[in-house]
Amino acid sequence: MGSFVFIYQRKVLCTGLYGLNRWNKAQARFFTTELNESESQDISRVPNQNKSRLLNQNRNVLLKQVPYSEPHSWIHNTEKYQRKIFGRYGLASGIDPRICFEVKERSDNIHNASEQYSLQQLLSMQKAKTIAQQEAVERRESAIAAKLEKLEQWKLEMRNKVAKKEADALAAKQNKQRMIEEVRRHFGFKVDPRDERFKEMLEQKEREEKKRQKEAKKKAKEDKMMARIVGSTSTNAHS
Amino acid sequence: MAHLRESAEKALKMLRTLPRVQLSNIRPNPNSKKNTKRGRAQHSGDKHGAGNKGSGQRQNYMRLGYETGNNPFYLRFPYEPYYKGHHLRRQYPPISLLQLQVLLDTNRIDSKQPIDITTLCNSGLLRLQPASMEYGFQLTDEGIDRFKAKICIEVQHAKESVIAAIERNGGVIRTAYYDPRSLQAMVNPSKWFEKGVPIPKRLLPPQDAVEYYTSAKNRGYLADPEEISKERLVLAQKYGYELPRIEDDPDYEMLISQKDARQIFYGLEPGWVIGLKDKLIIKSKSLPEEQANREEKS
Numbered sequence: 001m002g003s004f005v006f007i008y009q010r011k012v013l014c015t016g017l018y019g020l021n022r023w024n025k026a027q028a029r030f031f032t033t034e035l036n037e038s039e040s041q042d043i044s045r046v047p048n049q050n051k052s053r054l055l056n057q058n059r060n061v062l063l064k065q066v067p068y069s070e071p072h073s074w075i076h077n078t079e080k081y082q083r084k085i086f087g088r089y090g091l092a093s094g095i096d097p098r099i100c101f102e103v104k105e106r107s108d109n110i111h112n113a114s115e116q117y118s119l120q121q122l123l124s125m126q127k128a129k130t131i132a133q134q135e136a137v138e139r140r141e142s143a144i145a146a147k148l149e150k151l152e153q154w155k156l157e158m159r160n161k162v163a164k165k166e167a168d169a170l171a172a173k174q175n176k177q178r179m180i181e182e183v184r185r186h187f188g189f190k191v192d193p194r195d196e197r198f199k200e201m202l203e204q205k206e207r208e209e210k211k212r213q214k215e216a217k218k219k220a221k222e223d224k225m226m227a228r229i230v231g232s233t234s235t236n237a238h239s
Numbered sequence: 240m241a242h243l244r245e246s247a248e249k250a251l252k253m254l255r256t257l258p259r260v261q262l263s264n265i266r267p268n269p270n271s272k273k274n275t276k277r278g279r280a281q282h283s284g285d286k287h288g289a290g291n292k293g294s295g296q297r298q299n300y301m302r303l304g305y306e307t308g309n310n311p312f313y314l315r316f317p318y319e320p321y322y323k324g325h326h327l328r329r330q331y332p333p334i335s336l337l338q339l340q341v342l343l344d345t346n347r348i349d350s351k352q353p354i355d356i357t358t359l360c361n362s363g364l365l366r367l368q369p370a371s372m373e374y375g376f377q378l379t380d381e382g383i384d385r386f387k388a389k390i391c392i393e394v395q396h397a398k399e400s401v402i403a404a405i406e407r408n409g410g411v412i413r414t415a416y417y418d419p420r421s422l423q424a425m426v427n428p429s430k431w432f433e434k435g436v437p438i439p440k441r442l443l444p445p446q447d448a449v450e451y452y453t454s455a456k457n458r459g460y461l462a463d464p465e466e467i468s469k470e471r472l473v474l475a476q477k478y479g480y481e482l483p484r485i486e487d488d489p490d491y492e493m494l495i496s497q498k499d500a501r502q503i504f505y506g507l508e509p510g511w512v513i514g515l516k517d518k519l520i521i522k523s524k525s526l527p528e529e530q531a532n533r534e535e536k537s
Contacts, residue, residue, distance in 0.1 A: 077255045087435025090516030100435045100512040101523045115442055119461065122449045130450075 066093045179205050329374040329448070331396045334365060336404060337382020343390070353496050353505060354392040356417070356425045369422035380404070391494045393460075402458055403474050409483035411494045415460040416444035416452050421503045428504065432513040437523075440509035441501050460500060
């Protein structure tokens with residue numbers, strides 16, 4: 001690639017005066033040419049070489065030369081601009097190529113910002129991540145398997161529950177039907193269920209039914225109690 | 240005193256690069272007068288600077304996102320979680336083996352040189368836009384039966400069948416990651432060199448790509464070379480072809496030329512500045528490699 005190799009070192013100390021060095025050099029060159037010309041002929045008589053009517057800087061760009069010989073804007077003093085000028089126009093631009101290299105501390109900062117982890121760290125992190133994902137999947141699968149084992153049992157329970165509910169509803173309906181039938185039998189003729197008498201009778205019947213149930217319950221309780229008392233006395237007698 | 244002079248020079252240098260003080264970058268002095276009175280009559284009476292008609296005058300601005308009774312934009316579309324982060328995902332524009340074969344046959348690409356992103360972009364027929372999240376090329380298997388070239392190629396993604404097709408012809412393939420900054424340099428090197436900036440150092444792949452580029456099966460550039468040669472044999476057995484011996488190949492040097500994991504251009508190292516005009520390579524003495532060389536000499 002390169003016909004020969006330049007080696008420069010960039011130090012912070014010597015970065016300060018790039019622009020000045022360069023422009024001074026340019027001015028010096030200008031000064032010497034002026035001297036030579038004043039020796040030979042009057043400047044005002046020299047014909048203008050630039051007939052293109054282009055601005056000097058634009059003409060320079062056209063001729064692939066450095067557009068400005070002096071800084072015309074603060075931008076021309078920035079490192080970025082001077083690097084670009086060196087990159088484009090080479091050593092002829094008069095810019096010290098040391099400016100192309102970044103100051104060490106700044107480049108270190110850039111490096112740190114973009115690369116937090118080493119390759120080994122990245123690999124181990126990725127491994128940990130994949131393992132965690134796999135574990136989560138396995139956990140979910142095992143949970144599903146455990147639930148599937150119980151599925152048949154749960155299905156049976158559900159069916160029994162539904163069947164019981166239906167049976168209860170049917171029994172209640174039949175009971176009610178029976179009561180209505182009884183009321184009708186009491187009156188001896190067909191009574192409209194919406195009739196007041198019918199309703200009263202039905203209520204009475206229901207009350208009776210409830211009473212009977214209550215008594216039956218009470219009796220059962222007493223029987224139970226008695227059985228216990230008898231049992232305890234018999235055991236006492238034994239002892 | 241040296242440090243004082245140094246800091247003074249630093250300050251001066253900074254001053255030189257700062258813009259001039261002008262109306263657009265100054266603000267009122269602290270505690271400067273601020274008029275709190277609302278003018279009457281001719282002294283800024285009339286509308287008091289609030290403008291004529293509408294929200295401006297009445298100072299009753301609508302809440303953010305409200306569209307005066309329209310179905311607001313932020314509520315208009317249903318939730319689409321499968322697009323989450325799609326703007327951050329890496330893209331790999333495809334090139335097919337057929338396309339590659341055509342490029343080689345029409346001498347757009349020299350098969351005697353290793354092929355990478357720069358070669359492909361320099362063909363003038365393929366484009367890569369690193370700024371649009373394009374992270375390099377993927378080689379697809381279209382035209383796989385008609386691919387006959389022996390090449391050394393570096394792409395960013397390739398299928399197993401594509402790897403087999405290239406190795407069957409006695410070629411070499413590597414998959415490599417480049418960060419967007421490096422890609423920008425690779426896509427148009429002359430433009431990069433004209434910036435007068437050192438060649439950047441290639442960064443490591445992001446965490447989710449590390450696994451791919453360290454795997455020998457994918458011929459990743461971070462994989463162990465011995466593992467890769469083993470995987471070459473495995474793939475040859477799987478696809479049922481005899482693996483050509485690249486050691487006996489006349490182009491052996493070209494075929495095994497690999498970039499360093501930090502390198503971007505063949506033959507050029509990160510940290511070098513390239514002067515295209517004068518055909519120069521400019522190196523810094525502070526580069527670690529140069530320091531080592533100097534120590535050897537002394």
